[in-house]
Amino acid sequence: MPRVSRKQADLNRETIVDAATRLFRERGLHGISVVDVMAAAGLTHGGFYGHFESREALAQEASGRAFEQAAQRWQARVADQESKDTARRAVVGTYLSSESRDNPGDSCPVVAFAGDMCHEAAESGLRQTYLQGLNNLLDSLGSLLDTEDEADKRQQALVQYSLMFGALMLSRATRGDPLSDEILEAARAALSASKLRFFT
Template identity: 45%
Template sequence: MSRVSQAEAQTNRKRVVEAASRLFREKGVPNVSVADVMQSVGLTQGGFYKQFASKSALVDEAAAKAFADMVGCLAALDDDHGGHDAAWSSLIDSYLSPEARDNPGSGCPAAGFAGDFAREPEWRDTYAAGVRDMAGWIATEDTGLAALSTLVGALLLARATAGSPISEEILRAARKAAARLTE
């Protein structure tokens, strides 16, 4: 059996973190095992413990990576839309869409990790830092936090009611409310 080079190990670690982030947001942390994560990237469970101290360490790293990626996407929106106001409007439309509602694995980490992290204080510092960074992109402290809370809350409610008419109503009402928050 051959040893994995350092470059391959780094690539594998990155793949594991990305897969874990997606699976944890999609299915919930308690519903995803280390074996599930490793299987999703074609690696053995034994290799996991060469890279991570525990599942908890992976959860924290996966959340931090998801928030960093999200903040990077938010920053790119400003460039893509020629300014922050147009970027914010674009974010509202995409964030509060049926596609975002129906695809939690690739969606916002604030919404995707909210339920699990509320029950597990071990990861709250990572979550709080990510929320602060996202809110900071939106607007000043209070306004940014209120706007992000509107987005995340609406997305969670829309997911919980998916398949019923109120889900679409929640998305529509929240789009209107979020737009007014930063005027």
């Protein structure tokens, strides 16, 4: 069997990571196998270990990519906004949309991987990737808040992101029931208030 060119090997590797990134967000970091990933990538199972030492190595790279994609989407949403507040509302509106709820493969990795992180060892690479990704998103949200006090900014970002996270998680858990849309609408309304403050 002829050897694959270096260019094709690189393309195959990217295809594998892209497929894993989507599947991990849909089913969780421990919910799929190497066979699942390779099938989604349209490649044979035997070729996996030519690209990755282990499933865990792929999971870490794919989770890192998921957080990179999330950060890029946030940046794209805020790029043309007229103010910090309209930018924040744009992020919230997309995050707490029915599209986000119904398409976990393209949605927030913080929500997608949270259950897995509850059982991950504190020193694991996966957990460190998760913490770094979450902190980056918190910093991005904080940069959209209208305060110069760093401690206040951090508190506001933590509370607002926690509400976003919880509402998205609950809306997925109740999808198909009117309560799901009700949760999204209530969270969007609370986070879109013109004088939003949870701390004084």
